[in-house]
Each structure stands twice: as C-alpha cells, then as structure tokens.
Amino acid sequence: MIVAVDDRTWLVKRTVESSPEAIIDRFGGGYRLRRFSLTESRRTAHGVYLGVDLAETAWWRLRDGRR
Numbered sequence: 001m002i003v004a005v006d007d008r009t010w011l012v013k014r015t016v017e018s019s020p021e022a023i024i025d026r027f028g029g030g031y032r033l034r035r036f037s038l039t040e041s042r043r044t045a046h047g048v049y050l051g052v053d054l055a056e057t058a059w060w061r062l063r064d065g066r067r
Contacts, residue, residue: 002056010052011036012059022059024052031055 002024003011012022020036027048033055034043046062049055 002052010056012056021063022046022056024055033058 001013001015003013003016003020005011008026010024011020012024013020023034023036023043024031025034026032030048030050031052031054032048033046035046037043047055047058049058
C-alpha cells in the first residue's frame, strides 16, 4: 500500500500498521524509488518511474525476486 507523507513523498508499506519498506519521492519528471532507511545515505536507489503506482509495483517485484 502507498501512504502519502506530503505532495512529493510516499511510503510503501505492507499494511497500515507495518513499518515503511520503501520511499517514493517526486524527482524531476518521475518518481524515484528507494529502500526506506532513517539515514539518507542508506536509502538504496531502485530507479525512476513514470508514476507512484508503477514505483510501488516495482518495489514488490524486487521483494519477490529476492526470495
């Protein structure tokens, strides 16, 4: 699920109560997907997408591919 933080930032969570797994932020003409971390330098980049929904889908595909 996607939870809006503000008009430029979204968190990707499995459920409302769970911790954020990824962060999506508006970046130039697209939406940047990164692994969530409280430390900016540890937010691993996973690409730029054309929409928030596409970035969220990419995150879950990355997660499923790691298993």
